[in-house]
Amino acid sequence: MSKYNIDDTIAALATPVGEASISVIRVSGPEAFQITEAIFVSKAPSKISELESHTVHLGEVRDQNGRGIDQVLVTVFRAPNSYTGEDVVEISCHGGYAITRRILECVYRAGARNAEPGEFTKRAFLSGKLDLTQAEAVVDLIRSKSEQSLQVALNQLGGELSRKFRALREELMKMYAHMEGYLDFPEDDIEVYTDEEFRGRFIRLKAELGQLLAGFRRGALLREGAAAVLVGRPNVGKSSLFNALLARERALVSEFPGTTRDHLEEAIEVGGIYIRLIDTAGLSHDSGNPLDRIGMERTRENIGSAELILFVVDGSEALTDEDRKIFAEIPQEKRILVVINKTDLPSRLDVSKLKELSRRKAVLRASSRTGDGIRQLEAEMVDSLLEGRVSVEGEQITRLRHKTALETALAAITQAEAAFYRKESLEIVILDIKTAVDQLRELIGEIYSEDLLDVVFSEFCIGK
Ligand SMILES: Nc1nc2c(ncn2[C@@H]2O[C@H](COP(=O)(O)OP(=O)(O)OP(=O)(O)O)[C@@H](O)[C@H]2O)c(=O)[nH]1
Ligand SMILES: [Mg+2]
Incomplete structure (x- = not known):
C-alpha cells in the first residue's frame, strides 16, 4: 500500500x-x-x-x-x-x-x-x-522538556522558520528566473541583474545561510538537551553536588570513598535548558577492586558522550596526583567546568596549582552542604552549554535535516558564485542555483520523496 x-x-x-x-x-x-x-x-x-x-x-x-x-x-x-x-x-x-x-x-x-x-x-x-518544517515542530512541541525548547518549537510551529526558508527560496528563484530569462532570450533587451546586483545577492544569501547554520548547535541543544557529567576522585562530593543540583537526596552519600559504584542519571531544567545530569563512580587509578574498575569504565564512557564535564575537587584538601590523572583523562576539547567543593570547610587547596592544571577552564566554588555557589554553578553550566547566547529570538534550525540541506544549498551557491565570476556559461551557474532552490523547497516540503516523509514522520507517536 x-x-x-x-x-x-x-x-x-x-x-x-x-x-x-x-x-x-x-x-x-x-x-x-x-x-x-x-x-x-x-x-x-x-x-x-x-x-x-x-x-x-x-x-x-x-x-x-x-x-x-x-x-x-x-x-x-x-x-x-x-x-x-x-x-x-x-x-x-x-x-x-x-x-x-x-x-x-x-x-x-x-x-x-x-x-x-x-x-x-x-x-x-x-x-x-x-508545511514540513511545521510538522517537525509538532514533534518538538510534544517532546519539549524545557522552557526554551518549547519556545523554539512554538516559533517553528507558528511558521517562523518556514517563512525564513521561503524567503530564501524566493530570493534564489528570482536569481534563477533572471538567469533563465537571459538564457532563453539572449538577444532581447530583457532586464537582467547587473553583475553588481548578482554579486550583492550572492553575498547576502551566503551570509543568511551561514547565520542559520551557525545557530544549529544551539538549536539542537535546546531541542535535545545536553548531558552533564560529574567527574572526580572518590569522596570529593560528586554525589552531594548531584543532590544539591537536583534539590533532593537522590544519590547515596557517605564519608567512605567509593560510595557511588554505578552512574546515576536524573533530568534537571536549568535556565530553560533540559540537562541530563550524571553522577559517576569516583575515578581511582590504583584500585585493585574489579568493581571499581567496571565503575570507572562506565565513568569514562560517560565522559566520552557528555557535552559538559563538571570536574570536582575537594577544597578542604590539597590537590592530589589522582586529581591530576583524572583531569588528564578528560578530552580537552570538551566543555569543562572545574568545581571546588566543600568551601564551607577551611581551604587547603592551592588554587593557583589548580588553575595551572586546568589551564583556561572556568573555576567555580561551591558547597553542596550549605548550598553556597550552587546557583552560580547552574548559571555557568547554562552559559557554557549555550556559549553565552541565551536568546531564542530569531529563526532557529534544530535538526540535522535542516543543517544538511542548508549546507548543501550553501555549497551550491558558493559554487555558482565562483562559476559566475569565472564567467562560465550561465547554464552551468543555473544548475547550482537550481540545486540550492530544491534544497530549500525540500526543507518546507514543497518537494518530497516517500523516504523523506518516512524519516520525518517516523519520529511521531501513534495518534499524532
Ligand atoms: N563539609 C562538607 N562536606 C561535604 C560536602 N560535599 C560532600 N561532603 C561530604 O563528603 C563526603 C563524600 O561525599 P560524596 O558526595 O559521597 O562524595 P563522592 O564524590 O560522590 O564520592 P564517591 O561516590 O565515593 O566517588 C560525605 O561525607 C559528604 O557529606 C561539602 O560541600 N561540605
Ligand atoms: Mg558518589
Whole structure:
C-alpha cells in the first residue's frame, strides 16, 4: 500500500495508553462520520454526518451486538476545518486499557484502519495544513522538556522558520528566473541583474545561510538537551553536588570513598535548558577492586558522550596526583567546568596549582552542604552549554535535516558564485542555483520523496 494513500479512514488512540480520567480516540478520513455513526448512539436523535462542525455530543458507544461499552463525548470536525484537513471525529471516553481497546476494536470493525505513527500529521501536511518544517515542530512541541525548547518549537510551529526558508527560496528563484530569462532570450533587451546586483545577492544569501547554520548547535541543544557529567576522585562530593543540583537526596552519600559504584542519571531544567545530569563512580587509578574498575569504565564512557564535564575537587584538601590523572583523562576539547567543593570547610587547596592544571577552564566554588555557589554553578553550566547566547529570538534550525540541506544549498551557491565570476556559461551557474532552490523547497516540503516523509514522520507517536 502506498504511503500516500489518503483515501481510507484512519483511527488511533490520541492520548497515552493506560489509566487516565479520559482518553481520546481520533478518527480521520472520508468515512469518519459513517464509521462513528455505526458505533455511536447519540442522546439527541441526529446523525453524525448532519451535525455541525466543531460541536460536541453526548452518547454511548455500542458494540456489534448493541451492548453499551462506554458513555462518551464525540467532537465533530468537518473537512477542511480540522487538524488533518479531513472529516475528523474525536471520541472522548473513560481512560483505561480495556475501554479504549474495546472502543478502538469497534472503530476498526466499522471500517477504519489503524493509523501509523504520525499519520494524522502527515495527512495535515499532505492536505497543506502544515508545511514540513511545521510538522517537525509538532514533534518538538510534544517532546519539549524545557522552557526554551518549547519556545523554539512554538516559533517553528507558528511558521517562523518556514517563512525564513521561503524567503530564501524566493530570493534564489528570482536569481534563477533572471538567469533563465537571459538564457532563453539572449538577444532581447530583457532586464537582467547587473553583475553588481548578482554579486550583492550572492553575498547576502551566503551570509543568511551561514547565520542559520551557525545557530544549529544551539538549536539542537535546546531541542535535545545536553548531558552533564560529574567527574572526580572518590569522596570529593560528586554525589552531594548531584543532590544539591537536583534539590533532593537522590544519590547515596557517605564519608567512605567509593560510595557511588554505578552512574546515576536524573533530568534537571536549568535556565530553560533540559540537562541530563550524571553522577559517576569516583575515578581511582590504583584500585585493585574489579568493581571499581567496571565503575570507572562506565565513568569514562560517560565522559566520552557528555557535552559538559563538571570536574570536582575537594577544597578542604590539597590537590592530589589522582586529581591530576583524572583531569588528564578528560578530552580537552570538551566543555569543562572545574568545581571546588566543600568551601564551607577551611581551604587547603592551592588554587593557583589548580588553575595551572586546568589551564583556561572556568573555576567555580561551591558547597553542596550549605548550598553556597550552587546557583552560580547552574548559571555557568547554562552559559557554557549555550556559549553565552541565551536568546531564542530569531529563526532557529534544530535538526540535522535542516543543517544538511542548508549546507548543501550553501555549497551550491558558493559554487555558482565562483562559476559566475569565472564567467562560465550561465547554464552551468543555473544548475547550482537550481540545486540550492530544491534544497530549500525540500526543507518546507514543497518537494518530497516517500523516504523523506518516512524519516520525518517516523519520529511521531501513534495518534499524532
Ligand atoms: N563539609 C562538607 N562536606 C561535604 C560536602 N560535599 C560532600 N561532603 C561530604 O563528603 C563526603 C563524600 O561525599 P560524596 O558526595 O559521597 O562524595 P563522592 O564524590 O560522590 O564520592 P564517591 O561516590 O565515593 O566517588 C560525605 O561525607 C559528604 O557529606 C561539602 O560541600 N561540605
Ligand atoms: Mg558518589
